[in-house]
Amino acid sequence: MSPHGHGTHNSAVSAGRRLRELLASGRLVTAPGVYDGLGAHLVARCGFPTAYLTGAGVAVAGYGLPDIGLLTATEMVERARIVADALGEVPLIADADTGYGEAVHVVRTVRAYERAGVAAIQLEDQAFPKKCGHLPDKELVDARAFEAKLHAALDARTDPDTVIVARTDARGPLGIAEAIDRAGRYAAAGADVVFVEAPQTLEEIEKIAAQVDAPLLINMVQGGLTPDTAPDTLAALGYRIAIHPGALLGPAVLAGFDSLKRLGGTLPAGLTPGPQGLFELVGLREWAAVGERYREHSDRSDRSDRSVQSDRSDHGKDGA
Template identity: 80%
Template sequence: MTTTNSPGARLRHLLAGPGLITAPGVYDGLGAHLVARCGFSAAYLTGAGVAAAGYGLPDIGLLTATEMVDRARVAAEALGDVPLIADADTGYGGPMHVVRTVRAYEQAGVAAVQLEDQAFPKKCGHLPGKELVSAREFEDKLRAALDARADENTVIVARTDARGPLGIHEAVDRANRYAAAGADVLFVEAPRDVDEIEQIAAQVEAPLLINMVYGGLTPDTAPGTLSALGYRIAIHPGALLVPGVLAGLDALRRLGGTPPADFTPGPRGLFDLVGLREWSAVAERYRAGTPDPA
């Protein structure tokens, strides 16, 4: 089925036009209203933001599909006609789980579903220690996502996290494989410098999305530069989240609180505020091969 005025159709109309689509990150209804009222043409449902601000958790694969779909529905309703690009992590399982995820996200009103090739449980793309599934396994998930769409205009975004564990060449190779498998937009996570940003633009044969993470691994790059290179979408997951955290810490300091002295406003610092060290200790305790405590 094709719906000409669906969220996906509106996003595809933007992709067919000129210029870079800037999509600020949202994770609740208030932020979605702010993005719409400030005139942005698209928004991004940030998994990291939903985890941290919505549930007080680090972005290490602790959220469920149901929790993300609930937030997607709230954000999509608040955004109105502004299309929402929604983070769906690994699809929350194998191909059959991806089918259910895509159907639920569409019913929630999203314009695009973003899937990634990390193994479960995933991690924020700007944290170390990521593990991947094989490219073939992820291609199976992509085919499931494409087949599951009720509206053929729903955009499927394929993200590869191969740059960290396997290097930029493997990341580019995977992105091109995923484009050949039918993904509508390609997302190579966490290029390390401008040369890599340029390499991705030159060598990946598909519409491109880039992630501008405050304090992350990718250098902040001007919209005009990204547009000139051919990038079509720039997401800014921390656009509302990071200033909100900084303002909140300052407000609590003025009330007599003592903010953490070692806090830095990047992904690691943010996730430490919501228990990354503690959850990492839990994971390590139950890691296969770890001896039981005496």
């Protein structure tokens, strides 16, 4: 626990219970994104009721990597422990990506995140390796497979107050209707909070609120796909949590550029706006090229295997 005693809650009350109390208030909870101990202290000292451990922020700022599923559960759990300790009594909502594997891996992930001191664990229905929710070409697992992961997460909790957040990334590849359908299914499966990633218009934000019967989380990504929406509007629609993953990271990058320019540095040219540009700073294009290289190798191997199998089949016919 932080020696600075952030907040006024009784430390005997679990982090999950403190977050549930905030959700029960009926007000919109604003959760700035944090990725290190310093940011956690800043959020706590500025009086925010909760914080969000951003996987993208940990990847970019902690490891110099783009948010394309390169971090391991061990790396994220250790960062969660650091941040939760610095936050003190301020509950932490923690990104756990896809759970780092199948349902059995989700069980281990949930137990490890709980030991790290988080209040809520966010899981998503992307296929591994996942991507930032505001990048193109995302792939999903079957909704039933994700429901199995949710059941595993709910059963694995040692503290029944630990909040399980179910995120669907279906809006991009499958459309808003499928995203809302999945959100409803995940709520029915027992998720405590539901998160439809990257709605693209205010109408879609309103439609999610009207059609999904569950406490809702929304992601406000500066320069992302979702329109910036006023907190009062979100609260009136019934959203309960608004995460702002880039609240500290974006300004830190801009201030860093400004400082380095004053020292005589040359700013990089041709960066893409928004989250993709941030990931390009830490090697998105290079990592994408690596992935494509081995994907092509795999495709060639698959074609070769099919050819061999076909040859064997033809040989068997000839000898019949």
